[in-house]
Amino acid sequence: MYIKKILWAIALIGLVIFGIIAYYIYGAMFQPNTAFSNDTAHIYVQSNANYDDVRKQLEPLLDDINSFDALASQKKYTSNIKAGRFAISKGMNNNDIINSIRSKNLPIKISFNNQNSLADLAGRISTQIEADSVALHAAMTNAAFLRKNKFTEATALGMYLPNSYEFFWNTSAEGFRDKMLKEYNRFWTEARRIKAKKLKLTPNEVMTLASIVYEESKQKEEQPIVAGLYLNRLRIGMPLQADPTLKFAAYQLPKYKNTIIRRVLNIHMEIESPYNTYKNLGLPPGLIAMPDLSAINAVLDYERHKYLYMVADAKRIGYHKFAKTLAQHNANARSYHSYLSSQGINQ
Structure with a gap:
């Protein structure tokens, strides 16, 4: 009888202990464990992160980090960290949180437009994904990659079409570059x-001309006219004489660093550079900036006309006056230069 009582007591104690453990496990797994007021919080787990790195991000977001630690260890998450961007919804329990940060890497939208160089683009992208600007620039300028895909460092900027794209936050530098190549080919x-072939231009040459068109005019309705004018010059072997290329050439020189050229002068036309389209026939060796899609399409669907000359229109800022003859152009140019002088713009 005494032994039975002992056994019953042991059984009851066991049940109590089991109940306590079950309650703790239930609480650890299924009780809400978030401490933020917004609907959703996000954590960003780097590719080389360990559990302590993840824990530091989670601790201010959770009511009870210790219960999370216990379940994370039990579910072996502590030794199986996944990189990416993950969401935690208000009211989630530990089990839901672990499932989310282990298997639900969320894509993000990244965007870029009109970057002036690969270095600028690398800097812009590095603010949006895990890869840093150094790694991105190295991937973008990798000699073997450029050679394989028929780019040079001068034309490589044309591979990156300004738009919005979906990526995972933990995309590598090479992963970003390779996806952009797919977008370019698409x-x-x-x-x-x-x-392009009808224009007797390669895709790289179209992109180079589009960059000049875009820097010459941001007005979408005018870009096909500007493109047609430059194509007319190319056909008859006339120098492009594009002021944006002179500015680009100047900005490569220490003398013009951190300056803004508001008026192209004769001194700029003497700059020795393959981008000086006053001295050199044909297209320059590469892009002078990243063109909008509108400028690329403006080259491919250029307006057919007989214009050979243009100058900025003082009465319609941002637009140009076009001319078929040098005499008409000179008259337009005098009018514009008079306007610049009246505004005190001498350089």
Whole structure:
């Protein structure tokens, strides 16, 4: 009888202990464990992160980090960290949180436009994904990659079409570059390649001309006219004489660093550079900036006309006056230069 009582007591104690453990496990797994007021919080887990790194981000977001630690250890998350961007919803329990940060890497939208160089683009992208600007620039300028895909450092900027794209936050520098190459190849459809061939231009040359068109005019309705004018010059072997290329050439020189050229002068036309389209026939060796898609399409679908000359229109800022003859152009130019002088713009 005495032994039975002992056994019953042991059984009851065991049940109590089991109940306590079950309650603790239930609490650890299924009780809400968030401490933020917004609907959703995000954590960003780097590719080389360990559990302590993740824990530091989670601790201010959770009511009870210790219960999370216990379940994370039990579910072996502590030794199986996944990189990425993860969401935690208000009211989630530990089990839901672990499932989310272990298997639900969320994509993000990244965007870029009109970067002036690969270095600028690398800096812009590094603020949006895990890869840093140094790694991105190295990937973008990798000699073997450029050679394999028929780019040079001068034309490589044309591979990156300004738009919004979906990426995982932990995308590597090479992963970003390779996806942008796929987007570039998707853009260059057979129809667009046929248009370029009719212009006797390669896709790289189209992008180079588009960069000049874009720097010359930001007005979408005017860009096909500007493109047509430059194509007319190319056809007859006339120098492009594009002021934006002179500015680009100047900005490569120490003398013009951290300056803004508001007026192109004769001194700029004497700069020795393959980008000086007053001295050199044909297109420069590469892009002078990242063109909008509108400028690329403006080259491919240029306006057919007989204009050979243009100058900025003082009465319509941002637009140009076009001319078929040098005499008309000179009259337009005198009017514009008079306007610049009246505004005190001498350089």
